[in-house]
Amino acid sequence: MDLPETPEETLDPQDWDAMRELGHRMVDDMLSWLETAREREVWQPVPAEVKAHFRQPVPREPAPPEQVYADFRQNILPYPMGNIHPRFWGWVMGNGTALGMLAEMLAAGMNPNMGGGEHVGIYVERQVIDWTKELLGFPTGASGLLVSGGSMANLVGLAVARNTHAGFDVRKVGLQGCTGRLTVYTSVEAHSSIQKAVELLGLGSESLRLIPVDDAYRIDVATLEATLAADRSAGLQPICLIGHAGTVNSGAIDPLETLADIADREGLWFHVDGAIGALAVLAPDLQGKFAGMSRADSIALDFHKWLYVQFEAGCVLVREEAAHRGTFSLTPEYLAHQERGVAGGSRWPNEYGVQLTRNFRALKIWMSLREHGVEKYGRLISQNAAQARYLAGLVSASPDLELVAPVDLNIVCFRFNPGKGSEGLPRLDDAALNALNEEILLRLHECGIAAPTYTTLRGRYALRAAITNHRSRREDFDLLVREVARIGHEIVKEG
Amino acid sequence: MDLPETPEETLDPQDWDAMRELGHRMVDDMLSWLETAREREVWQPVPAEVKAHFRQPVPREPAPPEQVYADFRQNILPYPMGNIHPRFWGWVMGNGTALGMLAEMLAAGMNPNMGGGEHVGIYVERQVIDWTKELLGFPTGASGLLVSGGSMANLVGLAVARNTHAGFDVRKVGLQGCTGRLTVYTSVEAHSSIQKAVELLGLGSESLRLIPVDDAYRIDVATLEATLAADRSAGLQPICLIGHAGTVNSGAIDPLETLADIADREGLWFHVDGAIGALAVLAPDLQGKFAGMSRADSIALDFHKWLYVQFEAGCVLVREEAAHRGTFSLTPEYLAHQERGVAGGSRWPNEYGVQLTRNFRALKIWMSLREHGVEKYGRLISQNAAQARYLAGLVSASPDLELVAPVDLNIVCFRFNPGKGSEGLPRLDDAALNALNEEILLRLHECGIAAPTYTTLRGRYALRAAITNHRSRREDFDLLVREVARIGHEIVKEG
Numbered sequence: 001m002d003l004p005e006t007p008e009e010t011l012d013p014q015d016w017d018a019m020r021e022l023g024h025r026m027v028d029d030m031l032s033w034l035e036t037a038r039e040r041e042v043w044q045p046v047p048a049e050v051k052a053h054f055r056q057p058v059p060r061e062p063a064p065p066e067q068v069y070a071d072f073r074q075n076i077l078p079y080p081m082g083n084i085h086p087r088f089w090g091w092v093m094g095n096g097t098a099l100g101m102l103a104e105m106l107a108a109g110m111n112p113n114m115g116g117g118e119h120v121g122i123y124v125e126r127q128v129i130d131w132t133k134e135l136l137g138f139p140t141g142a143s144g145l146l147v148s149g150g151s152m153a154n155l156v157g158l159a160v161a162r163n164t165h166a167g168f169d170v171r172k173v174g175l176q177g178c179t180g181r182l183t184v185y186t187s188v189e190a191h192s193s194i195q196k197a198v199e200l201l202g203l204g205s206e207s208l209r210l211i212p213v214d215d216a217y218r219i220d221v222a223t224l225e226a227t228l229a230a231d232r233s234a235g236l237q238p239i240c241l242i243g244h245a246g247t248v249n250s251g252a253i254d255p256l257e258t259l260a261d262i263a264d265r266e267g268l269w270f271h272v273d274g275a276i277g278a279l280a281v282l283a284p285d286l287q288g289k290f291a292g293m294s295r296a297d298s299i300a301l302d303f304h305k306w307l308y309v310q311f312e313a314g315c316v317l318v319r320e321e322a323a324h325r326g327t328f329s330l331t332p333e334y335l336a337h338q339e340r341g342v343a344g345g346s347r348w349p350n351e352y353g354v355q356l357t358r359n360f361r362a363l364k365i366w367m368s369l370r371e372h373g374v375e376k377y378g379r380l381i382s383q384n385a386a387q388a389r390y391l392a393g394l395v396s397a398s399p400d401l402e403l404v405a406p407v408d409l410n411i412v413c414f415r416f417n418p419g420k421g422s423e424g425l426p427r428l429d430d431a432a433l434n435a436l437n438e439e440i441l442l443r444l445h446e447c448g449i450a451a452p453t454y455t456t457l458r459g460r461y462a463l464r465a466a467i468t469n470h471r472s473r474r475e476d477f478d479l480l481v482r483e484v485a486r487i488g489h490e491i492v493k494e495g
Numbered sequence: 496m497d498l499p500e501t502p503e504e505t506l507d508p509q510d511w512d513a514m515r516e517l518g519h520r521m522v523d524d525m526l527s528w529l530e531t532a533r534e535r536e537v538w539q540p541v542p543a544e545v546k547a548h549f550r551q552p553v554p555r556e557p558a559p560p561e562q563v564y565a566d567f568r569q570n571i572l573p574y575p576m577g578n579i580h581p582r583f584w585g586w587v588m589g590n591g592t593a594l595g596m597l598a599e600m601l602a603a604g605m606n607p608n609m610g611g612g613e614h615v616g617i618y619v620e621r622q623v624i625d626w627t628k629e630l631l632g633f634p635t636g637a638s639g640l641l642v643s644g645g646s647m648a649n650l651v652g653l654a655v656a657r658n659t660h661a662g663f664d665v666r667k668v669g670l671q672g673c674t675g676r677l678t679v680y681t682s683v684e685a686h687s688s689i690q691k692a693v694e695l696l697g698l699g700s701e702s703l704r705l706i707p708v709d710d711a712y713r714i715d716v717a718t719l720e721a722t723l724a725a726d727r728s729a730g731l732q733p734i735c736l737i738g739h740a741g742t743v744n745s746g747a748i749d750p751l752e753t754l755a756d757i758a759d760r761e762g763l764w765f766h767v768d769g770a771i772g773a774l775a776v777l778a779p780d781l782q783g784k785f786a787g788m789s790r791a792d793s794i795a796l797d798f799h800k801w802l803y804v805q806f807e808a809g810c811v812l813v814r815e816e817a818a819h820r821g822t823f824s825l826t827p828e829y830l831a832h833q834e835r836g837v838a839g840g841s842r843w844p845n846e847y848g849v850q851l852t853r854n855f856r857a858l859k860i861w862m863s864l865r866e867h868g869v870e871k872y873g874r875l876i877s878q879n880a881a882q883a884r885y886l887a888g889l890v891s892a893s894p895d896l897e898l899v900a901p902v903d904l905n906i907v908c909f910r911f912n913p914g915k916g917s918e919g920l921p922r923l924d925d926a927a928l929n930a931l932n933e934e935i936l937l938r939l940h941e942c943g944i945a946a947p948t949y950t951t952l953r954g955r956y957a958l959r960a961a962i963t964n965h966r967s968r969r970e971d972f973d974l975l976v977r978e979v980a981r982i983g984h985e986i987v988k989e990g
Binding site for chain 2: 008010095097370446
């Protein structure tokens with residue numbers, strides 16, 4: 001009974017009204033900041049003094065919330081990544097939305113633990129998963145889980161593939177002493193998260209068979225089939241085939257119907273990495289590209305990419321609920337479900353993935369889909385794909401720019417190549433063009449003009465614009481093309 | 496050039512001022528909801544009509560944000576998990592705070608992708624990691640990562656253990672064909688996430704050697720040493736020893752100094768699962784219990800438990816940065832770091848864990864530590880531990896309640912046992928007591944009185960109060976004890 005008789009302390013505000021007032025200011029500031037994004041640089045470097053500001057000893061004493069917020073306004077808000085901006089097309093990122101931002105506040109206020117239990121958040125997440133199954137043509141009996149993103153969704157899918165197709169009890173005995181070699185097949189264009197998952201699962205990157213691609217960066221089916229046959233002859237045990245609904249480099253879509261047929265015939269788990277493009281099925285004009293996708297045994301997708309939802313909002317669907325649950329479910333006493341009370345309910349989300357504690361990421365997705373409806377998302381995805389074609393058209397029409405990969409979806413890989421290497425200006429070799437385009441990209445960033453990133457395709461360094469941006473307009477691509485050419489010539493002139 | 500000449504669509508609000516107004520209402524509503532939490536039931540069941548509300552077809556058409564929010568107010572907010580309430584002590588969960596809630600809004604507004612790149616969020620997260628190292632006595636050269644929670648932090652720690660101690664290149668060749676058997680050691684009280692990680696890593700649950708515990712639920716060191724010796728004789732290859740800074744069932748702290756010695760001597764990776772209790776080092780009166788913890792090779796902890804931060808806010812520290820990075824780093828072209836621009840910077844967070852895309856969870860932790868300072872957190876943690884002892888005292892002093900495990904930290908396991916089975920009332924056997932206490936727990940939940948959860952220790956069903964709650968007061972524990980006895984007698988009377 002060693003509690004002091006003084007009142008207990010709490011982290012609750014001493015002055016709730018002051019906190020309300022601060023909250024209002026934050027809402028106003030952040031919404032204005034989003035509203036005026038177009039007027040600012042896309043990106044600017046973090047000054048040395050700001051970096052130094054974040055190398056301090058741990059605070060011992062309290063500070064008023066207003067002061068903490070002032071610090072945020074001064075030292076954090078001015079130096080964002082930039083993906084909220086209309087001219088950010090780096091990697092593959094969504095912008096987020098105004099209501100999505102507010103939804104995160106609501107979710108954090110309620111702060112449920114979505115690992116399990118009986119409370120409304122569980123039903124909201126189930127609704128989002130059901131909607132996703134409906135949109136992607138998955139059966140109603142399929143299971144699903146909201147996860148951090150594509151990396152985790154791919155890991156979950158491959159874990160189920162491993163555990164169901166090894167032919168022995170992997171959970172119990174592990175891969176140690178496995179006499180065969182379980183192998184996984186995908187194209188060389190696969191995202192690094194596939195290799196990461198294969199390594200983490202103990203399969204070894206040697207077991208990941210990377211198949212070459214055709215000119216459109218789609219998996220070469222003939223080579224895939226030959227490799228499968230050769231591997232079987234060599235005593236390997238193929239377990240999983242991974243197709244892409246949009247590759248990270250160029251947005252290429254593998255021939256999913258054909259891959260589904262092969263997986264069927266060969267008895268392989270068919271996983272689709274749809275992080276980049278799966279949601280494009282919402283766009284009527286793009287839907288046809290994804291034939292066969294709904295035949296996947298598991299699929300990874302990201303609401304924080306082409307649904308423009310705030311990070312983190314990934315999702316995995318698994319056709320066979322039992323296989324999914326059988327890979328992850330562990331119910332020790334302290335996680336056992338009751339019939340009644342807060343520990344009630346069945347099929348707790350933690351039984352379908354790696355996380356036990358999970359936040360209420362379902363809310364922002366649910367509110368976003370309610371706010372805009374899927375038809376508008378379909379139009380916006382179409383619009384981004386049309387913008388990609390528009391940009392590709394500008395590039396092709398420019399005397400000094402060229403495409404480095406075909407545009408299948410929303411990713412445009414191009415480079416500055418003065419005179420397209422053919423006339424007037426001295427012809428530059430690939431090494432010189434690579435260096436030149438790298439410098440162009442850095443200046444685009446440093447001047448705050450635009451933020452594509454880059455990739456290298458068959459040795460050619462390419463500026464890469466991945467358009468999952470609901471704020472971009474045609475004029476932004478006009479500007480991009482104009483500035484790339486201007487900066488390119490400027491660098492050439494500098495010699 | 497198939498873009499229509501009509502203006503592009505966007506997900507930005509049609510009326511920013513209306514969105515500001517809505518945001519203000521949300522702030523007011525949520526802060527009032529938190530302020531008045533004590534006046535409401537801890538938990539209430541989700542009505543059937545609300546469940547039905549979340550079984551609708553996907554929305555095709557848009558809805559005004561105000562209407563979406565009205566739906567939230569009507570169908571979501573009234574049915575929380577309850578962990579924001581002063582009398583929620585279920586599983587091990589924090590409440591979150593008011594500023595933490597607003598910080599999530601700020602983070603979602605900026606919406607950076609914390610997988611990498613050069614922007615201020617990277618420096619904020621590094622600051623939080625540096626503070627954590629400082630608080631836990633880790634060397635400045637150690638690495639760390641904010642993760643979803645303890646499950647992921649344990650997975651990361653064990654992945655590094657596996658890859659560094661296997662004796663061969665696990666990333667490349669995998670565990671397939673590994674002729675030995677890599678084994679991992681911890682106590683039977685280990686959290687299920689340890690088994691989940693071992694299974695996911697392909698080690699197999701058979702390779703997880705669960706050592707018995709002593710009367711205080713701490714690992715039995717003699718048995719551990721005997722098992723290690725026997726396993727080595729049998730040709731197994733021990734790679735990792737896991738100690739607990741607070742077990743999930745009862746908060747027991749393993750003898751960490753001794754375990755560190757054993758790990759040193761045996762050449763094992765020493766991982767500490769500190770999800771439950773590691774942050775108690777902030778409390779001067781509890782610090783001494785954690786001697787040896789700072790010698791861990793890796794440690795898992797959760798800011799969303801005993802720092803009361805909003806979900807998700809886990810953390811893993813790894814003593815050897817190179818070992819950590821060497822387990823996860825993959826830098827394909829599209830993730831390569833540049834010297835300048837938005838793809839600048841070194842040591843990108845995605846190279847230290849499973850996720851590539853990551854949200855700005857660092858902000859709420861940084862703002863919380865700035866707002867309150869670590870000394871206040873230390874006092875609150877002390878207060879929770881003192882409340883656990885206070886509750887244990889009330890239990891011991893009650894004629895009808897008894898402790899089921901010693902209280903080492905902040906977890907109290909107790910049960911109703913009328914007359915403590917010794918006098919007056921008929922003596923009940925464990926089976927009857929188990930059923931009786933289960934019913935007590937359900938009625939506590941259903942009446943909205945309090946929300947402990949339960950566990951079973953050596954066959955005895957126990958109500959389990961895990962106190963990581965900054966809103967709890969002494970009176971809440973008085974009420975709990977009173978109500979458990981009242982409900983217990985009520986059920987006994989019902990026969």
